[in-house]
Amino acid sequence: MSKAVTGGFRLSRVINAAGTMTSLGSSLVVPEAIEAAASIQQQFVKIDELHARATGAEAGLVTACSASGMVLAIAATMTGLDLARIERLPDVTGLPSEVVVQAGHLINYGAPIAQAIRLAGAEVVVAGTAAQVETFHIEDAITEQTAAALFVVSHHVVQDGQTDLPEFIAICKARGIPTIVDMASEYDLRGAIARGADIAIYSAHKFLGGPTAGIIAGRKKLVQACFLQNGGIGRPMKVGKEGIIGTIAALEAWAQRDHAAIKAKEDCAIHYWLEELSSVTGLACDIHADWTGNPIDRLRVSVRPVEAGLYAWELADRLANRDPAIYVRDDLVEHGYFFLYPCNLKPGDEKEIVAAMRDILASARIQGDGLCASFTERRRRKLAAHLRWPD
Numbered sequence: 001m002s003k004a005v006t007g008g009f010r011l012s013r014v015i016n017a018a019g020t021m022t023s024l025g026s027s028l029v030v031p032e033a034i035e036a037a038a039s040i041q042q043q044f045v046k047i048d049e050l051h052a053r054a055t056g057a058e059a060g061l062v063t064a065c066s067a068s069g070m071v072l073a074i075a076a077t078m079t080g081l082d083l084a085r086i087e088r089l090p091d092v093t094g095l096p097s098e099v100v101v102q103a104g105h106l107i108n109y110g111a112p113i114a115q116a117i118r119l120a121g122a123e124v125v126v127a128g129t130a131a132q133v134e135t136f137h138i139e140d141a142i143t144e145q146t147a148a149a150l151f152v153v154s155h156h157v158v159q160d161g162q163t164d165l166p167e168f169i170a171i172c173k174a175r176g177i178p179t180i181v182d183m184a185s186e187y188d189l190r191g192a193i194a195r196g197a198d199i200a201i202y203s204a205h206k207f208l209g210g211p212t213a214g215i216i217a218g219r220k221k222l223v224q225a226c227f228l229q230n231g232g233i234g235r236p237m238k239v240g241k242e243g244i245i246g247t248i249a250a251l252e253a254w255a256q257r258d259h260a261a262i263k264a265k266e267d268c269a270i271h272y273w274l275e276e277l278s279s280v281t282g283l284a285c286d287i288h289a290d291w292t293g294n295p296i297d298r299l300r301v302s303v304r305p306v307e308a309g310l311y312a313w314e315l316a317d318r319l320a321n322r323d324p325a326i327y328v329r330d331d332l333v334e335h336g337y338f339f340l341y342p343c344n345l346k347p348g349d350e351k352e353i354v355a356a357m358r359d360i361l362a363s364a365r366i367q368g369d370g371l372c373a374s375f376t377e378r379r380r381r382k383l384a385a386h387l388r389w390p391d
């Protein structure tokens with residue numbers, strides 16, 4: 001495979017039609033953030049001063065990422081501003097330390113969210129069952145031992161039967177329980193706080209196009225308690241000055257960004273794909289709106305195996321094994337479709353994707369080498385490959 005030279009390393013060229021994925025380097029960082037992060041490298045700063053000015057909420061803090069933001073926020077709800085308690089974590093002796101989460105919100109975003117809760121020393125209390133969480137389940141899960149309640153806004157959560165955010169907040173508020181909202185991958189940076197959440201958590205490296213970092217925004221006392229965790233369990237998840245200033249720059253750029261123009265450009269790529277791919281034998285395409293209301297569409301490509309000569313996951317894998325490697329969003333591929341995301345394309349990528357798909361399908365028809373690996377076999381193979389790292 002040909003390798004592009006990046007910073008002295010020879011790296012495989014990647015076309016990203018999968019959206020913002022940690023495994024692919026998240027997003028194209030905006031120039032403002034690159035400039036800010038680069039310029040601070042040759043400077044000393046008062047790091048606490050830098051930490052103090054992050055977002056538009058009552059207070060904000062930059063963290064290493066959203067996952068660490070969750071650890072810090074949960075820790076904050078248990079310790080408050082008590083430095084002895086902060087240094088004692090994850091020992092929670094004598095502290096309320098239960099965190100209530102709806103069953104359908106116990107996702108894996110690359111690691112299990114329950115583990116982020118337990119890392120702080122807290123215990124997960126599950127409300128309801130996978131696709132049915134009534135308000136009484138949440139009320140019943142809250143006890144004297146409850147430190148916080150965690151709500152997840154994401155397409156990863158179970159989409160049916162969960163209690164919605166306003167109701168969730170209302171239940172917690174009535175019982176004096178702080179609500180932490182993980183909305184790592186959402187556009188709306190203000191909605192949860194406006195609805196009364198105590199803490200909202202975002203990733204800097206997803207839609208914001210910032211460096212790898214996270215943002216905790218919300219109630220001042222709680223954010224202050226999050227900040228103090230840097231002298232405790234936050235230390236092994238430290239964010240550097242470049243991450244902090246790069247995130248601030250990305251937030252400022254986000255406020256200035258011409259969102260309509262970017263959306264129009266993304267729509268253009270989607271319509272191009274729709275037109276080009278709909279006529280390909282074995283494929284059926286439609287435009288899919290966002291699950292959680294973000295203003296981003298994607299193209300769903302359904303593969304009819306017999307006509308295409310390939311299963312959807314075989315097509316996705318063959319795209320990823322090419323040079324350049326083309327990644328599509330395949331987390332729902334067992335249903336026979338994957339998505340093409342337009343948000344991280346470089347000029348010309350959309351055309352290269354179409355050409356590659358045509359090429360793979362034509363060659364599969366000629367060779368008759370598709371329809372070999374069931375989804376279960378593919379899953380087994382991917383797991384085995386993961387365990388073989390770095391080979």
Ligand SMILES: *Cc1c(COP(=O)(O)O)cnc(C)c1O
Pocket residue numbers: 022064065066067068109152153154156182183184185202203204213214
């Ligand atoms: C991406 C994501 C995370 C993890 O975010 P990082 O900043 O990469 O740690 C957590 N929760 C949700 C819902 C996500 O989409």
